[in-house]
Amino acid sequence: MGDRLQIPRSFSRFFFAIMVLCLVTSPLISTSSQSFATDLDGRPFDPFRAAQGKVVVLIFVRTDCPVSNRYAPTIQQLSTQIGDKAAFFLVYPSKKENSETIRKHDRDFGYALAALRDPRHILVKQSQAQITPEAAVFDANRRLVYHGRIDNLYEDFGHARKRATTHELADAIEAAIAGKTLTANATPAVGCYISDLE
Amino acid sequence: MTIVPQKVFRTSLPLACVVLLAIAFGGRTPAQQKPTAQNAAQQSPVTFNRDIATILYRTCARCHRPGEAGPFSLLTYADTKSHARQIAAVTKNRFMPPWLPEEGALKFADELRLSEDEIARIQAWVEQGTAEGNPADLPPMLKFVEGWQLGKPDVIVKATKPYALPASGSDHYWNFVFRTPVDRTRWLKAMEIRPGDKRLVHHANVLVDRQQNGRRLEAEPGAGFAGMELTIESEVFDPDSHFLFWKPGSIPYVEPDGMALRLDKDTDLILNTHLQPSGKPETIQPTLGLYFTDKPATKHPILLQLENDRLLDIPAGERHFVVTDEFTLPVDVDLLAIYPHAHYLGKDLQAIAKFPDGRSETLIHIPDWNLNWQAVYRYAQPVKLTKGTTISMKFVYDNSDDNVRNPNSPPQRVVAGNRAVDEMAHLWLQVLPENSASAKTDPRAEILEAMARHNLQKNPKDFEAHYNLAALLMGRGEVAEAIAHFSEANRIRPNEPTVNNAFGAALLAAGRTEESVPHLTAALNARPDYFDARYNLGNALASLGDFRGALAQFQAAVRINPGDANAEANLGSAFAEIGDPKQAKLHYQRALQLNPNHELARENLQQLGREPSPR
Numbered sequence: 001m002g003d004r005l006q007i008p009r010s011f012s013r014f015f016f017a018i019m020v021l022c023l024v025t026s027p028l029i030s031t032s033s034q035s036f037a038t039d040l041d042g043r044p045f046d047p048f049r050a051a052q053g054k055v056v057v058l059i060f061v062r063t064d065c066p067v068s069n070r071y072a073p074t075i076q077q078l079s080t081q082i083g084d085k086a087a088f089f090l091v092y093p094s095k096k097e098n099s100e101t102i103r104k105h106d107r108d109f110g111y112a113l114a115a116l117r118d119p120r121h122i123l124v125k126q127s128q129a130q131i132t133p134e135a136a137v138f139d140a141n142r143r144l145v146y147h148g149r150i151d152n153l154y155e156d157f158g159h160a161r162k163r164a165t166t167h168e169l170a171d172a173i174e175a176a177i178a179g180k181t182l183t184a185n186a187t188p189a190v191g192c193y194i195s196d197l198e
Numbered sequence: 199m200t201i202v203p204q205k206v207f208r209t210s211l212p213l214a215c216v217v218l219l220a221i222a223f224g225g226r227t228p229a230q231q232k233p234t235a236q237n238a239a240q241q242s243p244v245t246f247n248r249d250i251a252t253i254l255y256r257t258c259a260r261c262h263r264p265g266e267a268g269p270f271s272l273l274t275y276a277d278t279k280s281h282a283r284q285i286a287a288v289t290k291n292r293f294m295p296p297w298l299p300e301e302g303a304l305k306f307a308d309e310l311r312l313s314e315d316e317i318a319r320i321q322a323w324v325e326q327g328t329a330e331g332n333p334a335d336l337p338p339m340l341k342f343v344e345g346w347q348l349g350k351p352d353v354i355v356k357a358t359k360p361y362a363l364p365a366s367g368s369d370h371y372w373n374f375v376f377r378t379p380v381d382r383t384r385w386l387k388a389m390e391i392r393p394g395d396k397r398l399v400h401h402a403n404v405l406v407d408r409q410q411n412g413r414r415l416e417a418e419p420g421a422g423f424a425g426m427e428l429t430i431e432s433e434v435f436d437p438d439s440h441f442l443f444w445k446p447g448s449i450p451y452v453e454p455d456g457m458a459l460r461l462d463k464d465t466d467l468i469l470n471t472h473l474q475p476s477g478k479p480e481t482i483q484p485t486l487g488l489y490f491t492d493k494p495a496t497k498h499p500i501l502l503q504l505e506n507d508r509l510l511d512i513p514a515g516e517r518h519f520v521v522t523d524e525f526t527l528p529v530d531v532d533l534l535a536i537y538p539h540a541h542y543l544g545k546d547l548q549a550i551a552k553f554p555d556g557r558s559e560t561l562i563h564i565p566d567w568n569l570n571w572q573a574v575y576r577y578a579q580p581v582k583l584t585k586g587t588t589i590s591m592k593f594v595y596d597n598s599d600d601n602v603r604n605p606n607s608p609p610q611r612v613v614a615g616n617r618a619v620d621e622m623a624h625l626w627l628q629v630l631p632e633n634s635a636s637a638k639t640d641p642r643a644e645i646l647e648a649m650a651r652h653n654l655q656k657n658p659k660d661f662e663a664h665y666n667l668a669a670l671l672m673g674r675g676e677v678a679e680a681i682a683h684f685s686e687a688n689r690i691r692p693n694e695p696t697v698n699n700a701f702g703a704a705l706l707a708a709g710r711t712e713e714s715v716p717h718l719t720a721a722l723n724a725r726p727d728y729f730d731a732r733y734n735l736g737n738a739l740a741s742l743g744d745f746r747g748a749l750a751q752f753q754a755a756v757r758i759n760p761g762d763a764n765a766e767a768n769l770g771s772a773f774a775e776i777g778d779p780k781q782a783k784l785h786y787q788r789a790l791q792l793n794p795n796h797e798l799a800r801e802n803l804q805q806l807g808r809e810p811s812p813r
Contacts, residue, residue: 064269064270065269066269066397066476069477069478070366070475072366072477073366073477094280096280109477109478110365110478110479155602156291156602157287157288157291157293157294158293158296158568158570158571159602159603160602160603161602161604161607162368162542162603162604162607163368163607165607192281192284193281193282193283195283196279196281196282196283196284197280
């Protein structure tokens with residue numbers, strides 16, 4: 001593996017057991033402010049509340065972004081692999097992509113994950129997400145522990161590897177589940193800019 | 199009485215194995231808009247309507263519109279705004295629009311390159327907040343032709359079976375065989391390749407398969423077959439070659455008058471596609487639309503290939519591996535189009551012409567090769583290359599981890615081959631030899647001979663070069679030298695039926711009849727229904743006085759091809775020789791039915807009437 005492909009990363013030497021004090025956390029965002037993500041039925045939806053103190057993985061995607069579409073099998077496979085140790089959500093940040101479009105897209109691409117709409121970019125901001133596809137990992141305390149690319153399949157537009165050789169998202173999820181702290185907690189992603197949707 | 203069998207030797211005049219032949223790349227813009235010349239930095243604020251729409255119309259909209267290859271449309275302000283930063287990023291690093299050649303003195307038709315000013319204008323537009331601007335500034339919306347771009351084709355053929363492309367994985371290469379789309383000889387002036395879902399097909403080539411080679415590679419008829427690179431053999435001197443190429447945004451290329459491509463009733467077309475998984479399972483079932491003309495070809499372009507695959511042995515980790523080749527033109531030609539080809543390790547691809555007067559010109563330079571955007575580049579004007587001009591190619595490869603496209607991680611030693619993980623160093627040039635009425639020889643043959651001799655210099659064991667050179671020499675009547683090269687080709691591939699037949703025929707022509715028999719027999723052992731070899735062996739045996747043996751061969755030949763007058767006439771002669779005038783007469787008459795002007799059959803028939811029956 002080439003030097004420049006390696007992601008500098010070190011784990012802290014001491015592990016802290018994180019005690020979950022209350023299983024039912026209060027809603028992070030007040031529903032009265034009109035600032036919330038919704039499920040595909042248009043109901044306000046807080047993934048952290050739904051996740052019940054689990055590690056939360058948000059994957060920002062867009063139906064018309066070819067890079068994010070090409071990742072569909074990888075995303076679905078990873079979520080199956082992690083199983084119920086973490087809660088996965090697909091997040092669609094575009095105002096223009098309605099529930100119907102998203103449902104059809106998820107069927108076509110074989111997604112079996114819960115999908116959310118985030119037209120007001122509430123989750124986008126919490127995750128510091130800039131690109132689709134981009135992932136955000138929150139530990140059980142809702143702390144953002146990783147955001148960025150899923151893996152290094154794409155080095156740049158038009159510069160794709162035959163297969164990825166580093167797997168930042170999978171590593172981050174495993175670390176979060178194990179309660180480890182990541183030092184390098186952001187790796188830029190390649191894809192379509194979320195800010196274009198504002 | 200002796201009735202001499204007609205001494206017509208059948209040899210295949212092969213024009214070799216041609217990899218990745220045909221191609222036609224098009225792409226004229228539906229409407230040309232002149233970009234405003236002002237410097238973007240001085241213009242403020244930049245607006246979509248005044249400054250950006252023209253750029254999109256010229257370079258983006260051909261693919262970025264509904265039904266085309268682009269993943270989203272870029273026709274309107276709203277379309278464009280919702281991808282604005284992405285557009286700024288991909289135009290700045292010149293990923294879009296996809297155009298690999300560096301700007302040079304020679305211009306290509308339909309260059310898709312953005313100017314520095316256009317790139318700066320897009321950057322400024324995004325930085326300034328993507329203003330829409332005055333509606334009056336917006337140029338009129340482009341008008342696109344719906345459906346077949348050149349109107350309804352004369353013939354439409356669809357792939358027999360679709361190909362199922364899996365949701366994930368790396369690139370796939372699949373070949374569709376279109377069976378004999380014409381029922382008689384037609385002249386093809388254009389072809390629209392509809393690859394199916396344009397978002398999945400990165401590019402596609404059509405290869406003209408006159409010997410139905412492709413069918414033999416299918417597991418079942420119509421199934422198609424896998425493979426990135428194809429070798430198509432042609433057994434007739436038929437070097438006319440066209441690029442029939444599709445890439446996203448292509449508009450079918452219409453050949454100028456006199457440059458149509460001949461399609462015969464037994465010609466197959468093979469569509470070689472490069473497919474990229476989309477994330478969901480897909481099926482691809484391409485269609486071809488064929489457009490004919492009544493005007494047969496009068497100009498005969500051929501494809502030249504520079505290559506040096508033999509030198510491709512790239513150590514793991516090597517960042518700068520250079521492969522070169524040079525070829526000096528034996529005649530004057532017009533260079534029409536160029537197609538450089540390497541796989542994933544290719545980095546910098548260049549071709550230069552050095553003229554006899556010492557001048558030199560870059561024919562193409564691709565500083566950041568990307569297989570995914572490979573294309574045939576047609577020159578805006580034919581490039582005159584005089585006799586004695588040396589064309590040289592220099593391809594640089596990067597087999598280190600720095601090359602993200604490297605299919606091997608960690609890098610491994612890579613050599614030449616047809617698979618995506620192998621490498622290639624090919625440069626194809628479509629040239630039109632200048633036709634001079636005074637020339638005694640076909641200039642195409644001169645070029646091909648020079649090419650074959652050049653290839654033998656590079657590699658004395660080059661099977662195709664020996665074979666092609668021998669066939670060309672035979673065509674000129676230089677039998678002794680032809681035999682030497684057939685013999686070499688035969689040594690390299692002892693079981694190749696085509697070579698054994700041609701070699702046998704050459705020996706026969708040189709009067710070395712006894713030596714010809716084992717080669718013709720070997721050809722028939724490999725391919726019992728090989729008409730030419732049956733006919734030649736019949737002649738060889740007749741010359742040796744084995745008329746019964748000859749008879750059996752001519753009978754078999756007539757069964758394989760009942761329409762051949764020469765075989766019928768010789769069968770008649772063999773019957774006459776063994777003392778069966780009744781059968782002899784019958785076959786002479788058949789020969790005359792097939793060809794009323796068959797002199798030999800007529801003379802032999804008259805002779806038969808005059809002579810008393812030998813028994």
